[in-house]
Amino acid sequence: MYVAVKGGERAISHAHAWLAALRRGEAAVPELELAQIREQLGLAVDRVMAEGACHDPDLAALAIKQACGDLIEAAFLLRAYRTTLPRFGASLPLDTARMRLWRRVSATYKDLPGGQLLGPTFDYTHRLLDFSLAAPGAPPPAPAEEACAAAAAAPRVSDLLADEGLMQPEPRAESEPPDLTRQPLACPAARPLRLQALARGDEGFLLALGYSTQRGYGNAHPFVGEIRQGAVAVEFTPPELGFPVQIGEITVTECQMVNQFLGSRTEPPQFTRGYGLVFGRGERKAMAMALVDRALRAGELGEEVTAPAQDQEFVLYHADNVEATGFVEHLKLPHHVDFQSELENLRGIRAAAQAAAATLPEAAE
Amino acid sequence: MHDTPPSPAGTAADPQRQRWMAVLARADAAAIAARLETLTPPPPHRRLRGPEAGLVMVRGRLGGDGAPFNLGEMTVTRCTVQLEGGAVGHAYVAGRDARKAELAALLDALLQDPARREVLLATVIEPLAAAQAAAAAREARRAAATRVEFLTMVTTR
Incomplete structure (x- = not known):
């Protein structure tokens, strides 16, 4: 059982202020812009959109920034945001x-x-760290292009x-899918x-x-x-x-x-x-x-x-x-009342056992 | 909340209109605005609804070709405007750009006027469509450059 608690507002607001400072990091280092996250951390953005079940690269980039790069927290933020929007309807199935x-x-x-x-893949790369990326440099050369038959059927x-x-x-039923x-x-x-x-x-x-x-x-x-x-x-x-x-x-x-x-x-x-x-x-x-x-x-x-x-x-x-994460992480929230009852229960059982042992001669040996 | 805009009930699908709406949906607000600037200012319009952000549930199909399932939502902005003359324009565009949705709705209204259509198609829609086609063609050429021919080592005895 989780019982709501009051108090701690001051400590909580100080904790959040510290988190905000930590999110920003060293002030001498330039702040991340959302476009940088969207353009240069695209696979993180994609993962947050997939697990947040909401396609919007700009919102996903914002969520990643706000979550300090914690992608599960970012998906959570996106899920929470979507609940504020009306649903216009459903698309035709993607072809x-x-x-x-x-x-x-x-x-x-x-x-x-x-x-x-x-396509643009990690496959066949050697998985060696590329130290040339450690320092900003000129943008890479434009990808190669080759002529292709118009609308090559695939x-x-x-x-x-x-x-x-x-x-x-696959049966091609057109029934309304569950949601x-x-x-x-x-x-x-x-x-x-x-x-x-x-x-x-x-x-x-x-x-x-x-x-x-x-x-x-x-x-x-x-x-x-x-x-x-x-x-x-x-x-x-x-x-x-x-x-x-x-x-x-x-x-x-x-x-x-x-x-x-x-x-x-x-x-x-x-x-x-x-x-x-x-x-x-x-x-x-x-x-x-x-x-x-x-x-x-x-x-x-x-x-x-x-x-x-x-x-x-x-x-x-x-x-x-x-x-x-909601259910696992809720364990760290105050469970004082819950635990108090467990504590009293355990003390009671122990006291009863000790009392019983005291009345029995030589019970210990 | 918003009133439901006047509905042209029973509108038949108009391939030309579907095309300009698709081109506008794929363009960004700055590109649409830049094209509009080259024209005489459009007549005043009023917003009937929005621009407002919402969600569309994107669907896929089982195995790619079977029954539909819900893949996940996407943000969409919609807007409906009415020209002083009376034409009503609609826009539903991916993302949360209110300005883009309003520009797209305005153009949808303007393009329904046969007197303006030709000029607007030539100066706004076709250049945007050409830019989109060029970007798609460049991607296709990049993909073609990564075409791989795997060889199988066959030992014949």
Whole structure:
């Protein structure tokens, strides 16, 4: 039980003033501008938008600055801010097949229509610290450009497999999906609700769960069918217009994990999909999300549910880092009354035990 | 709160209007304003609603092509203006830039006037669209420069 306490206002305001000074750091060092965070710490901004479940790079940059770089605290700030805004409605589902690609790789096909585009990636870097970045220098040379066929078609890898009938199709229902921001999570959760929870889930938690499926906790043998990253148009139908209009473009990363499925009484052996989609360039998160999505489908595919990553309640109730941090961190708030009762209880038990021991001769030896 | 603006009920999708609204949504306020400055000042307008910031829930699809799911929200600013002549313009644009939303709504109203449309398309929309297309083409060329041909080492005996 947590009992509200009063008092301490002076100490609290002094603590916050010190935090503000610490946030600013050494005054001789120039203050960070939000544009610097947005432009130069883009992957942190992307992570805060994904886990804050709110796409706005400027707000995410502000949250990161305010949180002194604590990305979970920043996601919390973004979640709190969004509650102050009205909801205009929902977009049309993103058409990721029409993404303007920066990056597109497949681990399953060497040659595929549209080709493999590495894009701006850490892959194949040597992970050696680059000390030339330690001092400000001239901006790097402009990236290389090569002519490309206008609108080079890059069909989804899942479509290539589907054309052969080897990929389990996704039912194209147009039902209104459940919304975690409107109804609390309840299990069993349908896949649309699970994907929403995973999309806003903690990257570290999902990474560890995804890794666990590779190490044998859950029977997974995944391939990266495709990762695509780029800009995708967001379309929305304003009620006063009655037809869809594009309201902007956002960068997203999509991951299709291809997994074997041995088939069931009703379905032939085929490949099945784990799916990841996140705001920004959070590729590790998209991959982990796809692994966990596939693991969570075990029940509906008739596979044995044995591993933590396949357990809906375990995964979905613990993936949200804002909820998790709230409950873990509340432990440090005053629990004086609570603890007082435990203390009295324990003293009472001890006193009773001592009294009983005193009446029994030679009870100690 | 705000009144619901007059609704052109049952408006059919107009591809030309959808296009200029998309171009304006992708442009930034300074670029739109710079284009507008080259023209004779537009007639006065009044705000019917907003500009006001809100959220749109962005949806994806299961597996990219299946049933919809809620991915996360994005900030959006909307604005509705009415020209002195009577045309009503709407804007829904990503982000929280109130000035951009109002400029986009104003242009949406102006562009509905056939007498002004041609000039506005030529001096505002097409140059913005061309700049956006050039930026997209440059990104596509950068991506093309990172195209990789993986070689498989096959040993034949």
